[in-house]
Amino acid sequence: MKAPLSWLGELVDLAGPPALDAETVAHRLNVTGTELDRLLHHGVRTPDTVVVGRVLAADQHPDADRLRVCRVDVGADEPSQIVCGAPNVAAGQVVAVATVGTVMPDGMKIKRAKLRGQASHGMICSARELGIGEQHEGILALDEHLPDAAAIAPGTRLSDVLPHADEVLELEVTPNRPDCLGLYGIAREVSAATGAALRPAPWEGETGPDPAGDAIDGFAVRVDTPRCRRFTARLFADVTVGPSPLWMQARLAAAGQRSINNVVDVTNYVMLVTGQPLHAFDADRIAGGALVVREARDGEALTTLDEEARTLRAGEVVIDDADGPTSLAGVMGGDRSEVHDGTVRVLLEVASWDGPTIHRTAQRLGLFSEAATRNAKGLAPEQTAWAQALATRLLVDLAGARRVGGTIDVGGDALAGDPDPIVVREARVARLLGAPVDRARQTELLRTLGFGVVDPDPTAAEGEGALHVLVPPERRVDVTREIDVVEELARLGVVADLTPTLPVRRRLTAATLSPVQRARRRVEDALVGRGLQEVVGWSFTDAGAAGRLGLADGDPRASAVRLEHPLSEDQAVLRPTILVSLLDVARHNRTRGADDVRIFETGTVFRDQPDPRRPDMPFEHAALGVLVQDDLFAVKGLLDAVLGALRIDGWELEPVDDVAFLHPGRGARIVLGDDVVGLLGEVHPTVADRWGLPRTAVCLLDLDQALPRAPERRPVRPVGQFPDARFDLAVVVADDVSARRTLEIARGAAGPLLEDVTVFDAYRGTGIADGHVSLALHVRLRAADRTLTDEEIGTVREAIVAALAADVGATLRG
Amino acid sequence: MLDQITELQEAGLRAVAAATTTDALEELRVGLLGRKAELPNLLRGVRDLPPDQRGPAGKAANEARQAIQSAIDERVATVAAAELDVRLRAERVDVTLPGRPEPVGGLHLLTRVRRQIEDVFLGLGFDVVEGPETETVHHNFDALNHAPNHPARDPGDTFYLAPSTVLPPLPAAAGAPTTADGGPLTRLLRTHTSPMQVRIMEREDPPVAVIVPGRVYRPDSDATHTPQFHQVEGLWIDVDITLADLKGVLLSFARAIFGEEREIRLRPHFFPFTEPSVEIDVSCHLCGGTGHRTDVAGHPRCGLCKGTGWIEILGSGMVDPNVLTAVGRPAYDPERVQGFAFGMGIERIAMLRYGLDDLRPLYENDLRLLGQLA
Numbered sequence A: 001m002k003a004p005l006s007w008l009g010e011l012v013d014l015a016g017p018p019a020l021d022a023e024t025v026a027h028r029l030n031v032t033g034t035e036l037d038r039l040l041h042h043g044v045r046t047p048d049t050v051v052v053g054r055v056l057a058a059d060q061h062p063d064a065d066r067l068r069v070c071r072v073d074v075g076a077d078e079p080s081q082i083v084c085g086a087p088n089v090a091a092g093q094v095v096a097v098a099t100v101g102t103v104m105p106d107g108m109k110i111k112r113a114k115l116r117g118q119a120s121h122g123m124i125c126s127a128r129e130l131g132i133g134e135q136h137e138g139i140l141a142l143d144e145h146l147p148d149a150a151a152i153a154p155g156t157r158l159s160d161v162l163p164h165a166d167e168v169l170e171l172e173v174t175p176n177r178p179d180c181l182g183l184y185g186i187a188r189e190v191s192a193a194t195g196a197a198l199r200p201a202p203w204e205g206e207t208g209p210d211p212a213g214d215a216i217d218g219f220a221v222r223v224d225t226p227r228c229r230r231f232t233a234r235l236f237a238d239v240t241v242g243p244s245p246l247w248m249q250a251r252l253a254a255a256g257q258r259s260i261n262n263v264v265d266v267t268n269y270v271m272l273v274t275g276q277p278l279h280a281f282d283a284d285r286i287a288g289g290a291l292v293v294r295e296a297r298d299g300e301a302l303t304t305l306d307e308e309a310r311t312l313r314a315g316e317v318v319i320d321d322a323d324g325p326t327s328l329a330g331v332m333g334g335d336r337s338e339v340h341d342g343t344v345r346v347l348l349e350v351a352s353w354d355g356p357t358i359h360r361t362a363q364r365l366g367l368f369s370e371a372a373t374r375n376a377k378g379l380a381p382e383q384t385a386w387a388q389a390l391a392t393r394l395l396v397d398l399a400g401a402r403r404v405g406g407t408i409d410v411g412g413d414a415l416a417g418d419p420d421p422i423v424v425r426e427a428r429v430a431r432l433l434g435a436p437v438d439r440a441r442q443t444e445l446l447r448t449l450g451f452g453v454v455d456p457d458p459t460a461a462e463g464e465g466a467l468h469v470l471v472p473p474e475r476r477v478d479v480t481r482e483i484d485v486v487e488e489l490a491r492l493g494v495v496a497d498l499t500p501t502l503p504v505r506r507r508l509t510a511a512t513l514s515p516v517q518r519a520r521r522r523v524e525d526a527l528v529g530r531g532l533q534e535v536v537g538w539s540f541t542d543a544g545a546a547g548r549l550g551l552a553d554g555d556p557r558a559s560a561v562r563l564e565h566p567l568s569e570d571q572a573v574l575r576p577t578i579l580v581s582l583l584d585v586a587r588h589n590r591t592r593g594a595d596d597v598r599i600f601e602t603g604t605v606f607r608d609q610p611d612p613r614r615p616d617m618p619f620e621h622a623a624l625g626v627l628v629q630d631d632l633f634a635v636k637g638l639l640d641a642v643l644g645a646l647r648i649d650g651w652e653l654e655p656v657d658d659v660a661f662l663h664p665g666r667g668a669r670i671v672l673g674d675d676v677v678g679l680l681g682e683v684h685p686t687v688a689d690r691w692g693l694p695r696t697a698v699c700l701l702d703l704d705q706a707l708p709r710a711p712e713r714r715p716v717r718p719v720g721q722f723p724d725a726r727f728d729l730a731v732v733v734a735d736d737v738s739a740r741r742t743l744e745i746a747r748g749a750a751g752p753l754l755e756d757v758t759v760f761d762a763y764r765g766t767g768i769a770d771g772h773v774s775l776a777l778h779v780r781l782r783a784a785d786r787t788l789t790d791e792e793i794g795t796v797r798e799a800i801v802a803a804l805a806a807d808v809g810a811t812l813r814g
Numbered sequence B: 001m002l003d004q005i006t007e008l009q010e011a012g013l014r015a016v017a018a019a020t021t022t023d024a025l026e027e028l029r030v031g032l033l034g035r036k037a038e039l040p041n042l043l044r045g046v047r048d049l050p051p052d053q054r055g056p057a058g059k060a061a062n063e064a065r066q067a068i069q070s071a072i073d074e075r076v077a078t079v080a081a082a083e084l085d086v087r088l089r090a091e092r093v094d095v096t097l098p099g100r101p102e103p104v105g106g107l108h109l110l111t112r113v114r115r116q117i118e119d120v121f122l123g124l125g126f127d128v129v130e131g132p133e134t135e136t137v138h139h140n141f142d143a144l145n146h147a148p149n150h151p152a153r154d155p156g157d158t159f160y161l162a163p164s165t166v167l168p169p170l171p172a173a174a175g176a177p178t179t180a181d182g183g184p185l186t187r188l189l190r191t192h193t194s195p196m197q198v199r200i201m202e203r204e205d206p207p208v209a210v211i212v213p214g215r216v217y218r219p220d221s222d223a224t225h226t227p228q229f230h231q232v233e234g235l236w237i238d239v240d241i242t243l244a245d246l247k248g249v250l251l252s253f254a255r256a257i258f259g260e261e262r263e264i265r266l267r268p269h270f271f272p273f274t275e276p277s278v279e280i281d282v283s284c285h286l287c288g289g290t291g292h293r294t295d296v297a298g299h300p301r302c303g304l305c306k307g308t309g310w311i312e313i314l315g316s317g318m319v320d321p322n323v324l325t326a327v328g329r330p331a332y333d334p335e336r337v338q339g340f341a342f343g344m345g346i347e348r349i350a351m352l353r354y355g356l357d358d359l360r361p362l363y364e365n366d367l368r369l370l371g372q373l374a
């Protein structure tokens, strides 16, 4: 919302003392709840250097057909010579002269110049050059626009006779404050925030029942839907459509509105002051003279003012005349009944609509006009009368209009009248804000906002009383409860200097991370400690990602959750596996020269399946993804580190050959107890190739399953004071005997002294029979109470060798 | 014989003193004290002497032997240390060569900042909880007192999920956004972490003091907005939690993150789910809240706070009674309990704290940049 300061100054006394400049007003609004987007300067940047001039002579330029050499009286001792290119410049005109030194709206500075050899000291301005309007065909002849222009002394500052440049506050009006979509509402805020005196509303005293009654000969209005809460109409005859006066064009321009003609400009001007949209019909183009407000039928058509053909939906509201829909109610008028140059009778509609209905219509059609934006908030029905009053005065003054008949007012009778007052308890205010505000101060603050305040028991002790607060109509959408009044008190009287306090945690536990949250940090730290960089990828991906991973349509990992209105096709679905974003990040870095990508990510993945934990919603779970440019064993080592950090023992890898994105000979399921909690392996070379990656290994772990299984502690076994006994053993087994099986046998045979047995090498080749592998085992024995003897160690060794020989035909190597 | 012993001793000591290597000293040890050497021979000859000479001669020969022995030992120690020193000096390496590379890892900046924020609020007495990223319209908007025409519900401001064939239909409020053929859109990607306010109150009795970090989504894309970003929600409900408490908590937070000297300002605003609502501005840490860079020549206007001295960091307010009522539990009767809520953007805090002016690189994950921010 753009609020030109001079216009605001007509509604609230900014002259002081103390005088309030734009920055002060903006700051006070900013700290009381009306945020300033920016402070703009509209129009000529040095308004004082633009003066009224009189053209004494306008002679043909000797060397340029299109130019005139003018002598202009600008109030100086000597007339100024100014070269002018406008076709309409003529001796005798009263004009606006930008003297040398003027900085124009676009930043151009007027300098002494020579044009085709002729000196020029200044510029005779067009309306558009001054930022007043669109007109730029020629210079602005003030004598055609201002009464008594001839009497203005040359050299008078133009702003003294035609305010043209202004400071403009561009304000962000929050959705709860439709009253501030009108300048008078902003003026009231300025008054409350600064103490400046609010002037009477421009419609004050003119909003009562129309003495001329509620009928207009030849016109009738019927309202067939509760979505229209009030519909008022007045008829004006003898209208002369033409340009608006310059002052109005200048104000509309400063507020960001284009001037159309005097009738349309009046509706816009009144909307800007009151916040209430109006619509002017050409009364003679309302077929049958009857308007019916009703809900549209699905598929009905209407051409709006912007000449777009619109198809309507049920529940949207239209205004019919005898020929069918003529206006899209509250959003945009129709082109059939639009005011035009030849219009002589105007029917002025000012109506109040159901906000959500208008919002939905405007949103569906992408048609947030100034009117729709305001109507979508749900305006107070009382505002219609304000707008009719102010618009009537302006149409009579500016368009020569004459009121005919009374005021049609459907729904006006049903206005509820003043609602019950809101009871505001003094103690409640203090309890919520943590700072007392006594009733006298509350009364003072609320009255500056136009609230009525009654203290039913002035004798009540401080902190024990209550006020009865009456809310003015324009605030009734927002302020309906005690808490809403508390907010008004807070923003105007409390927040600026509230003493901070710290609350006490009454839960008798210390605040800590949960075990799962701590476990997740341990996982992250374990991987960082092994030299991996954490990345944060997109939750979005494209619908083809599952296909690029080689997943068949039926694969649960391919059932992605789709967005209804994605930003782009690349971000049309939610990632069904964290692998997608990891591969994307790896590719991004490969193409930028990274040699060795070692990354991990934790994040949410989504599938279009009911989530067992909340069956109404899509399945989502927290995943860990690890990616290294290395082989399976590298990533298995990292998984070992992760599960070690989680203190999770007893996990296994089971080979898989049917996961489409994994190498069929180098992939595995991660199994914990009876559950599969992830996948690990080298990325299928075909898939890696689609991302431009060399051999890449990944580990995908379901954190929602893994983290809760991380024990806070695990049992501690005493280690005693004696050294461990260690020995190595190389055994040759057939290739189809897994290392896991070999270790299981060794463990089973070793007896209670065994601390650990691990494989530290697997060798195939010279000296080993085809189809066999030599596994080097490292065995560690321990007794807490003694040093083991060679004999004890030898017994264990022999038991292991014998068991391996018996169970899998292993032979001792070497 | 005594003279002979003296002579041998002196000659031996001279030779030991002159030796410069451990090898030479070893030769001397053999030559002077070995089985075939003169001094032991003399010692063996002592028993052939007359009895009265045996004592003095034996003693002298023994003393000579011991003197030479200890001279050799001393000399060996000295020479060996010198030899070791020479050898070690020959092993000199170029210490400017690089160390053996260890892979270097790091947390993403967003995780670092998230942890910082979590730790500050843990210290202030908040528990940490997390919640789902797909949400119902009910939890994201309705239960948070958003009017049916609140603009945040527009499909231009919210990612709605396309209707699913495998999920049960959810009740749709009147006026909900629809698909092109009119079906209601009832599920969405949460636009803020605030739905967790409701979910927490649905499952726990007051008092509650929690923060909710997590990923949220809005269809925006420019230098300071990405369609996914991260927030931390805060909620504290008890019988007596006030707006002044909100100010105290957020002042403590601002000082922990941006420096001890920071002040905060409460600027009234509007959010549907808090009343009163305030935005929190923190005094600018770059210019000390003056609006001008006094540390830079010419004292130019501060670009971070645009000369205002204040930077907006988050939105907050007292939880609206309608939100408490919508929980539908007597424990949250708004006449009995009250409290505050706030929500901040982790990216915004990270940008301010680490001087970033573009968010997008955080999601590009260029390792050359992430490494510097880790």
Ligand SMILES: [Zn+2]
Pocket: B284, B285, B286, B287, B288, B289, B290, B291, B292, B302, B303, B304, B305, B306, B307, B309, B310
């Ligand atoms: Zn600053």
